[in-house]
Amino acid sequence: MQSASNALPTANPLLRWFGNTLFRKNNLLLFLLLTPPLLWFGVVYLGSLFALLWQSFYTFDSFSMAVSHDLTLENYRSLFDATNLDIILRTLSMAIAVTLACAVIAFPIAYYMTRYGSHAEKGFFYIAVMLPMWASYIVKTYAWTVILSQQGILYWLFNHLGLGSTLNHVLQLPIIGGNTLATSNLGRFIVFTYIWLPFMILPIQAALERVPTNLLQASADLGARPAQTFRNILFPLVFPGVVAGSIFTFSLTLGDYIIPQLIGPSGLYIGTMVYTMQGSVGNMPLAAAFTVVPIVLIFIYLSLARRAGAFDAF
Amino acid sequence: MVVAVEFSAVSRHYGSVMAVDDVTISVAEGEFFSMLGPSGSGKTTCLRLIAGFEQPSYGSIKIFGKEAAGTPPYEREVNTVFQDYALFPHMNVMNNVAYGLHVKGIAKPESYKRAEQALEQVALGEYGQRKPGELSGGQRQRVALARALVNEPRVLLLDEPLGALDLKLREQMQMELKTLHNKLGITFIYVTHDQGEALSMSDRVAVFNRGRIEQVDHPRNLYSQPKTSFVADFVGTSNIISGYLAQQITGNNQPFSIRPEHINIYTNQTKVLKVNGEVADILYHGATSKIEVAVAGQLLSMVLSNTEFTEEQQPQIGQKITLCWSQSRMVMLEN
Numbered sequence: 001m002q003s004a005s006n007a008l009p010t011a012n013p014l015l016r017w018f019g020n021t022l023f024r025k026n027n028l029l030l031f032l033l034l035t036p037p038l039l040w041f042g043v044v045y046l047g048s049l050f051a052l053l054w055q056s057f058y059t060f061d062s063f064s065m066a067v068s069h070d071l072t073l074e075n076y077r078s079l080f081d082a083t084n085l086d087i088i089l090r091t092l093s094m095a096i097a098v099t100l101a102c103a104v105i106a107f108p109i110a111y112y113m114t115r116y117g118s119h120a121e122k123g124f125f126y127i128a129v130m131l132p133m134w135a136s137y138i139v140k141t142y143a144w145t146v147i148l149s150q151q152g153i154l155y156w157l158f159n160h161l162g163l164g165s166t167l168n169h170v171l172q173l174p175i176i177g178g179n180t181l182a183t184s185n186l187g188r189f190i191v192f193t194y195i196w197l198p199f200m201i202l203p204i205q206a207a208l209e210r211v212p213t214n215l216l217q218a219s220a221d222l223g224a225r226p227a228q229t230f231r232n233i234l235f236p237l238v239f240p241g242v243v244a245g246s247i248f249t250f251s252l253t254l255g256d257y258i259i260p261q262l263i264g265p266s267g268l269y270i271g272t273m274v275y276t277m278q279g280s281v282g283n284m285p286l287a288a289a290f291t292v293v294p295i296v297l298i299f300i301y302l303s304l305a306r307r308a309g310a311f312d313a314f
Numbered sequence: 315m316v317v318a319v320e321f322s323a324v325s326r327h328y329g330s331v332m333a334v335d336d337v338t339i340s341v342a343e344g345e346f347f348s349m350l351g352p353s354g355s356g357k358t359t360c361l362r363l364i365a366g367f368e369q370p371s372y373g374s375i376k377i378f379g380k381e382a383a384g385t386p387p388y389e390r391e392v393n394t395v396f397q398d399y400a401l402f403p404h405m406n407v408m409n410n411v412a413y414g415l416h417v418k419g420i421a422k423p424e425s426y427k428r429a430e431q432a433l434e435q436v437a438l439g440e441y442g443q444r445k446p447g448e449l450s451g452g453q454r455q456r457v458a459l460a461r462a463l464v465n466e467p468r469v470l471l472l473d474e475p476l477g478a479l480d481l482k483l484r485e486q487m488q489m490e491l492k493t494l495h496n497k498l499g500i501t502f503i504y505v506t507h508d509q510g511e512a513l514s515m516s517d518r519v520a521v522f523n524r525g526r527i528e529q530v531d532h533p534r535n536l537y538s539q540p541k542t543s544f545v546a547d548f549v550g551t552s553n554i555i556s557g558y559l560a561q562q563i564t565g566n567n568q569p570f571s572i573r574p575e576h577i578n579i580y581t582n583q584t585k586v587l588k589v590n591g592e593v594a595d596i597l598y599h600g601a602t603s604k605i606e607v608a609v610a611g612q613l614l615s616m617v618l619s620n621t622e623f624t625e626e627q628q629p630q631i632g633q634k635i636t637l638c639w640s641q642s643r644m645v646m647l648e649n
Contacts, residue, residue: 214396214400217365219402221387222388222462224413
């Protein structure tokens with residue numbers, strides 16, 4: 001006779017039937033688990049994206065300031081108008097510059113964290129990298145307007161180091177310069193790089209963590225000098241991490257509309273253009289067309305990265 | 315005799331841990347030299363000191379008479395076969411093998427030609443275009459070997475290269491490595507924790523224990539003339555008799571070793587040493603049986619041939635028997 005403690009729990013027969021069915025039919029369980037997130041993804045995310053895409057073909061009457069549902073390619077054509085193309089190129093070049101700077105700064109930090117940092121140091125670096133992300137992005141940007149202003153700490157520092165005139169010379173350079181740091185492209189570039197840097201460090205660090213040390217030793221053993229080991233072994237293996245990080249820095253810069261408003265010279269960015277078009281002007285179709293630009297650029301970027309072998313390391 | 319690798323009083327400390335403690339060895343050119351020991355005994359650290367992945371805390375390491383301590387791995391004429399192969403996952407087999415030649419600036423046609431020859435040498439001529447991930451463990455092992463050998467090193471370092479392979483493959487690779495060594499005539503320094511591997515392949519074996527060398531000798535001497543109880547116990551199996559029982563048998567308390575196959579059941583032999591004991595256990599091994607005999611509180615192992623002793627003739631558990639061995643088979647150990 002079976003003792004009570006050994007007996008199977010007597011569940012509600014209906015519940016038990018349900019549980020057993022799920023156990024037998026694995027696909028049903030998978031279906032039940034995936035349906036809610038897929039619905040969310042399909043309807044809310046992709047749905048709104050398609051609605052946006054659709055609206056980019058609507059017609060905007062600049063005289064009556066009204067949107068009609070007649071479909072047109074005019075919005076896309078106008079992206080290539082000199083002023084609009086200017087906005088796109090301005091944003092794109094900033095995104096590229098910020099991405100490159102982030103990669104160059106992030107790599108040594110991530111490398112140190114992975115290869116040399118003790119357990120405690122690693123923890124310190126993680127917090128140091130993540131901590132700025134806990135503070136509001138707007139607050140940080142406003143803080144930078146103070147740092148970069150003429151009464152700010154950077155000017156103070158440069159003046160005390162006797163480099164005040166050097167800074168002024170730099171600010172007189174075309175393109176990157178401006179009246180003050182806070183109104184120059186250089187200042188804007190610094191703030192962008194600062195804000196998105198964690199998004200580059202963490203993926204690179206994760207990628208470095210996955211490279212076994214003995215591959216680097218094997219390379220040295222076979223006669224490769226450190227620079228050769230970096231170029232032939234370490235960088236190709238970490239490249240997917242750099243690409244992952246650069247997707248963040250690149251796309252976040254392309255879409256940002258706060259920093260260009262608060263720091264740097266006048267002149268619209270894709271983000272601020274969308275903001276203006278759908279807000280004060282009410283030209284939703286052109287705003288939508290502008291939104292498609294970063295999507296296309298990221299797409300091109302990813303296919304270039306793929307061709308460069310970013311995704312076939314492992 | 316040309317000395318390939320020479321350690322003079324080499325130590326490697328990690329904080330207060332002595333990974334390698336005052337090791338002096340000298341490996342001749344063309345020798346198959348094994349470093350044997352349990353894990354953590356310092357043998358792998360010694361290999362890494364030769365490769366240049368570690369630097370000694372004290373002492374000097376000479377490779378072909380040139381001081382190597384302080385020089386980086388890429389300036390040494392040695393190549394390593396890693397325990398887990400360390401093949402570059404993003405390169406195909408051909409580029410893996412040609413890597414050492416590429417970084418030394420040898421032109422592609424020449425380096426690929428030599429890489430192909432190296433791959434043929436390890437019977438993988440067809441596999442150049444595959445990625446390491448598409449190969450079996452044994453094949454990766456051969457690629458790692460080809461990648462090291464293509465550089466024509468004067469010393470080849472092998473760090474437990476067969477550890478991850480199954481028994482059959484391991485035995486086959488042992489044969490191949492030995493053949494390769496005879497053919498190339500270069501120095502092999504082979505790290506292993508498998509005493510069978512070390513004994514069957516090597517010209518000489520260094521037995522490591524806790525960062526120190528216990529004994530360096532030819533495999534035969536290591537087995538027949540162990541110097542310390544550690545060596546006697548680690549190389550093959552042995553009965554190590556010390557203390558009271560040693561006093562009883564030899565009249566002094568110096569420890570000694572006696573191999574199980576040298577212990578017999580006493581019948582009427584002369585010139586033997588005798589002890590009385592009781593059979594504690596019998597383990598059947600096919601051709602032989604291992605008999606455990608309790609003697610004065612210590613278990614002694616002996617081996618009986620099953621063709622010589624039929625089942626009826628063999629002692630039973632609990633039976634009192636007298637063991638004996640000839641004095642010449644005993645090996646006195648250092649205290």
